Amino acid sequence: MDDAAATALQTRLAELCGHLNVLHSQLVDSIVEAIEGELWAQWGLRSPEHWLSWQTGLSPAHAKQLVDTARRKAELPTTFAALADGELSIDQVATIAKHVPSHNEGEACELAKSATVAQLRHVLSTYVYDPVPQPDAPKVAPEGGDPRDHVSMSFNEPGRFAMHVNAPSHEGAMIKSAIEEARDALFLAGNSDVTWLDALVEVCNRSMGTIESVSRRERFRLYWHLATDDAGGPAQAWLNGGPSLPQAMRDSLMCDGIVKPLWTTGGRPINVGRAIYIVPPHTRRVVLDRDRTCRFPGCHCTTHLEVHHLHPFLAGGRTDTRDLAALCPHHHDGHHRGEFTIAGNADIPGDVIFRDHRGRVIPEAGIPNRPNGPPPAPPPGKRYAHPTGERFEARWVQFSDPPTLKPDDDLRPASA
Numbered sequence: 280m281d282d283a284a285a286t287a288l289q290t291r292l293a294e295l296c297g298h299l300n301v302l303h304s305q306l307v308d309s310i311v312e313a314i315e316g317e318l319w320a321q322w323g324l325r326s327p328e329h330w331l332s333w334q335t336g337l338s339p340a341h342a343k344q345l346v347d348t349a350r351r352k353a354e355l356p357t358t359f360a361a362l363a364d365g366e367l368s369i370d371q372v373a374t375i376a377k378h379v380p381s382h383n384e385g386e387a388c389e390l391a392k393s394a395t396v397a398q399l400r401h402v403l404s405t406y407v408y409d410p411v412p413q414p415d416a417p418k419v420a421p422e423g424g425d426p427r428d429h430v431s432m433s434f435n436e437p438g439r440f441a442m443h444v445n446a447p448s449h450e451g452a453m454i455k456s457a458i459e460e461a462r463d464a465l466f467l468a469g470n471s472d473v474t475w476l477d478a479l480v481e482v483c484n485r486s487m488g489t490i491e492s493v494s495r496r497e498r499f500r501l502y503w504h505l506a507t508d509d510a511g512g513p514a515q516a517w518l519n520g521g522p523s524l525p526q527a528m529r530d531s532l533m534c535d536g537i538v539k540p541l542w543t544t545g546g547r548p549i550n551v552g553r554a555i556y557i558v559p560p561h562t563r564r565v566v567l568d569r570d571r572t573c574r575f576p577g578c579h580c581t582t583h584l585e586v587h588h589l590h591p592f593l594a595g596g597r598t599d600t601r602d603l604a605a606l607c608p609h610h611h612d613g614h615h616r617g618e619f620t621i622a623g624n625a626d627i628p629g630d631v632i633f634r635d636h637r638g639r640v641i642p643e644a645g646i647p648n649r650p651n652g653p654p655p656a657p658p659p660g661k662r663y664a665h666p667t668g669e670r671f672e673a674r675w676v677q678f679s680d681p682p683t684l685k686p687d688d689d690l691r692p693a694s695a
Contacts, residue, residue: 293664297365304363310349321635324577325609329472333577339472344373351376358388366664370396378403382411383678390676392664398671405673411681457482469572469581472609477583558586558598566625570605574625576633576641580607587611589621589631601626 280288310331313319319330332342348369352359358375361367371391379387391399429445446454462478470477558566566586573580584605590596604625606614614621619641623631633641 296368300362300365300368303369304359307345307349307352307359307362307369310345311352314346314349325472325474339466345369348373348376354381355379355384355388357385358391361388361392367391368396371399374399374403378406380408380411380681382681383408386678394671402671402673402676406676406678408678409680461485465582469579470583470607472578472580472607474609477608558603562586562598562600562603566600566603567605569600569626572605573607573610574604574621574631575606575610578607578610580609583608585611587614587621589623589625604631 310327313330314327319327321330324330324333327346328339328343331337331346332339335342337345355372355376358367358372362369362372367388371394374396375384375387375391387403390402394402425447427445428447429443432440432442444451444454458475458478461481462473462475465473465477465481563586567584570584571581572578573584585608586603587606588596588598589602589604596602601624604621613619618636620634621631622634625631635641
């Protein structure tokens with residue numbers, strides 16, 4: 280290729296990248312609109328990231344990057360204006376959105392125009408930003424620990440558990456790192472829709488799995504109780520020493536779990552049975568080997584699968600493979616909350632049909648519209664100027680301090 284051809288090709292690439300950046304800006308705008316309008320909350324989808332990946336064919340990681348970036352659009356007007364003008368790429372903008380506070384975004388935006396994504400990630404992730412001053416910030420006690428250190432756990436509304444942690448930065452970083460590692464391990468195992476709660480439960484499962492003492496393991500084992508009353512009323516369920524469980528959660532656990540039945544007469548317990556498996560282990564292995572993944576359309580989760588009775592066990596559903604299907608915890612709970620229905624013979628490929636709460640069949644995947652012509656021309660963007668590729672040292676970067684608080688007199692309304 281001669282010099283003229285090389286120059287023409289590089290010019291064309293720069294123009295295409297400028298237009299691509301403008302299209303990415305339009306995609307981000309659409310994601311913002313979908314989040315604000317809760318368009319993603321349909322058909323059992325667990326998050327905006329899951330919806331975007333399903334709709335666009337993007338990888339879960341790329342979809343998450345776009346959603347995280349879209350959430351900061353209102354805070355970073357200068358950066359997103361550069362994206363809409365074609366001057367910055369979506370990866371450059373995503374890096375700024377991930378690390379930079381709003382009061383430094385203008386400087387970071389100018390830096391991004393001459394830095395590679397790798398350089399930006401290195402500098403912006405390690406830079407120590409000055410926090411914005413907060414009025415009435417609590418003071419740290421000189422001795423006896425920080426009064427802000429706090430962990431609280433409680434069972435609040437039926438079927439829900441709440442936990443709040445306030446810890447020093449270095450300990451919080453350790454907790455965050457452990458949960459991130461567990462989330463990454465679940466993702467690599469095939470759970471493309473893994474949540475932070477899934478990751479936290481995985482950390483806890485690992486901790487419980489390291490207990491070697493049988494007596495200690497039994498002491499901390501989780502049991503739930505099922506009470507059947509001779510009056511013919513609905514079966515009640517509750518955690519061992521804990522709160523009662525709502526009907527949807529009870530039905531979910533009755534699909535696949537270990538049960539300790541408690542028989543009562545006139546409200547008084549008369550016998551506690553031995554722990555029994557709702558789905559025998561050998562049947563469970565057959566179902567999981569047959570399904571391999573969650574059967575919900577578009578879900579590719581392969582870890583922590585639960586076996587669901589297509590016909591409720593308490594209503595006489597049989598524990599046969601034709602009536603059992605593998606579901607991930609998210610979609611298993613969603614079904615018992617009434618978000619969608621399931622019907623069919625699980626042993627026959629394609630016979631199990633999922634319908635949303637309006638009775639519409641849920642398709643296996645998002646179906647994009649076929650193009651009926653050339654793509655719409657984006658508004659003309661500036662030709663993309665690639666990074667210079669020069670040596671880049673983090674110590675050369677110095678962002679300005681955050682704005683200082685105004686005196687109270689300046690903060691009061693003019694009518695005060």
